[in-house]
């Protein structure tokens with residue numbers, strides 16, 4: 001479903017993503033784990049196209065997207081939940097979700113599935129986004145991404161700043177989403193317990209390179225924890 005080959009991204013003359021290659025299949029969740037500053041956000045932004053890449057390819061369902069604008073990538077099946085959520089705090093919950101419908105033909109209708117996944121968003125649909133808790137805002141950001149009916153959902157550090165009890169809810173929601181929509185999920189993370197609940201495979205990124213890969217059942221948590229500790 002998602003096929004990334006030899007992706008390179010630089011800020012000016014400083015390379016930050018260096019020859020990253022991975023595949024993620026339909027119905028598969030993969031996690032990219034790494035410490036602060038290792039390139040997770042840069043990788044995610046280059047996949048969705050808010051940052052350009054200086055080489056390599058990004059294919060979704062066999063279609064090359066790496067030279068396309070972000071909105072074309074969304075049409076091509078990618079959706080992005082950014083770090084820090086970036087919801088519109090003065091818009092209602094409902095209108096926040098609608099902003100994700102821009103690439104879809106039926107622009108007004110929010111599918112019932114979305115509210116079934118996140119009942120709290122239905123209860124709070126007329127409230128302003130800024131009045132939601134961090135965990136609710138994370139659910140909102142995921143809902144906004146899902147309404148474009150993506151084939152590949154990208155999430156950048158979804159647990160950042162979220163309480164442990166709510167982190168469990170986010171993991172449950174991602175697993176439900178994977179089953180319900182049979183899509184591909186790529187999540188960048190630093191929280192290993194969360195990753196172990198959602199990921200079928202995990203990679204470690206260090207200085208912009210993928211240096212380790214494991215299937216979930218093969219993960220030795222101490223090894224990954226070492227990569228994540230400073």
Ligand SMILES: Nc1ncnc2c1ncn2[C@@H]1O[C@H](COP(=O)(O)OP(=O)(O)OP(=O)(O)O)[C@@H](O)[C@H]1O
Pocket residue numbers: 011016034035036037038039040041042043083
């Ligand atoms: N706009 C920018 N201009 C120049 N360098 C940048 C820019 N943004 C990030 N970097 C550098 O690129 C590298 C990777 O940063 P990135 O934000 O992708 O890491 P990260 O793994 O997502 O970290 P975090 O967990 O802190 O978000 C770091 O060395 C960072 O200083």
